[in-house]
Amino acid sequence: MEKIPYYAITVRRYNILFRHTEWFHQTQALYNEVLLFYYQLYLETFTDEQPGTQEALRILEKLTIVGRDKQPVPNPLPWKKVPLYFRRAAINIATAAAKSYLARDKQEQPTGAFTESVTFYKGMYRDFQGNTISLKLWDGEGWQWSRLRLRGNTVPEEGQMMSPALVLKKDHAELHIPWKIPVADGRGARERIIAENKICSTIFTGQGACAVCCILDSFGKRESSFYIEGGREYANASRQIYDRIKRSEDVQGGGGNAKASYCYWKKLKNLHEHYAHQISRRIIDYCKKQNASVLVLPEYNKDYGNIILASVGKNSPLRLVPSIREKLKYKAWQEGIVVLEVQQHNINSVCSQCGAKIRRKGADFQCVNGHRGSRYLNMAQNLGQKCLDSFKENQKNK
Numbered sequence: 001m002e003k004i005p006y007y008a009i010t011v012r013r014y015n016i017l018f019r020h021t022e023w024f025h026q027t028q029a030l031y032n033e034v035l036l037f038y039y040q041l042y043l044e045t046f047t048d049e050q051p052g053t054q055e056a057l058r059i060l061e062k063l064t065i066v067g068r069d070k071q072p073v074p075n076p077l078p079w080k081k082v083p084l085y086f087r088r089a090a091i092n093i094a095t096a097a098a099k100s101y102l103a104r105d106k107q108e109q110p111t112g113a114f115t116e117s118v119t120f121y122k123g124m125y126r127d128f129q130g131n132t133i134s135l136k137l138w139d140g141e142g143w144q145w146s147r148l149r150l151r152g153n154t155v156p157e158e159g160q161m162m163s164p165a166l167v168l169k170k171d172h173a174e175l176h177i178p179w180k181i182p183v184a185d186g187r188g189a190r191e192r193i194i195a196e197n198k199i200c201s202t203i204f205t206g207q208g209a210c211a212v213c214c215i216l217d218s219f220g221k222r223e224s225s226f227y228i229e230g231g232r233e234y235a236n237a238s239r240q241i242y243d244r245i246k247r248s249e250d251v252q253g254g255g256g257n258a259k260a261s262y263c264y265w266k267k268l269k270n271l272h273e274h275y276a277h278q279i280s281r282r283i284i285d286y287c288k289k290q291n292a293s294v295l296v297l298p299e300y301n302k303d304y305g306n307i308i309l310a311s312v313g314k315n316s317p318l319r320l321v322p323s324i325r326e327k328l329k330y331k332a333w334q335e336g337i338v339v340l341e342v343q344q345h346n347i348n349s350v351c352s353q354c355g356a357k358i359r360r361k362g363a364d365f366q367c368v369n370g371h372r373g374s375r376y377l378n379m380a381q382n383l384g385q386k387c388l389d390s391f392k393e394n395q396k397n398k
């Protein structure tokens, strides 16, 4: 079989330790001036027809940079000593910004100033060692190769490093490095199911076990199941924060203290992110451990989802579901797992063993033929079975 390379891009963020942080600001200021210069030149130059990005770069450089023939150019770049790849990074951002401006409503004024983070193309960075990197920085007078220490993240085990970006935050600086990571298995879901791979179907609940996973072989036989706990802890932590928000508002006479409530909302957001990350990670790890190459989720309908969310209360782990789903998609892709969505119609009303109607009793079910067990696992298994059936149907029709 021919091997097709599949890639996923993931960005890792590192905190930067470096003495001359003022050089970061100098470099970014220069970058944005060069960017603005090319943005304005683009808008002046390409009034009717717009070239492609590569062609735009070529034309803009021809207008501004003296070539080998040493002939004067119509719009010389007003700065000396701007390195080639620094300039090209700025031109590409300028081109994208100008194209997007021209595509919008012309009533708007073009941008008068940029505050973009600097992207370091090749030639502007070197010697990346995992926790150190050298960047070429502008100190206001000249370019300095500067060694930066990086903290707070690891390097992917394999993959290709792409152009890093220097991101200046209010009180610290970060380096964002995109990595192109090979994906082991990029085959489509159909191929996998025909090849008799195992599938993992997962449903979400508002219970302590807030996600329930079930592994089915290609004949629909259940091989294993996994309850992901954490729903109760999430609900408790969320409730505590809401209580504190309420208390803080009461103390303020109902008005609320903007700074305190901002702090609580941030806590809530962090809590939410933390659990969504953790739960999605555990689902993916379980798929990997069980060799399941297809992950089946209930089909998500945004409007319906919002109705459910409105009815479950603000501390329910069901509130995590939209962000869990989002994270699952990219994490699955990075691990070579395909995510499928299947309609959840009926999965909670029939028995996964015999197909008879079930009676629900809290978290349990019982069918007329005497099968009983966890209602949620039953749902997960029905969902997986529906997925397998739909592929088999399609196979027969072919």
Ligand SMILES: [Zn+2]
Binding pocket: 351, 352, 353, 354, 355, 356, 367, 368, 369, 370, 371
């Ligand atoms: Zn049954």
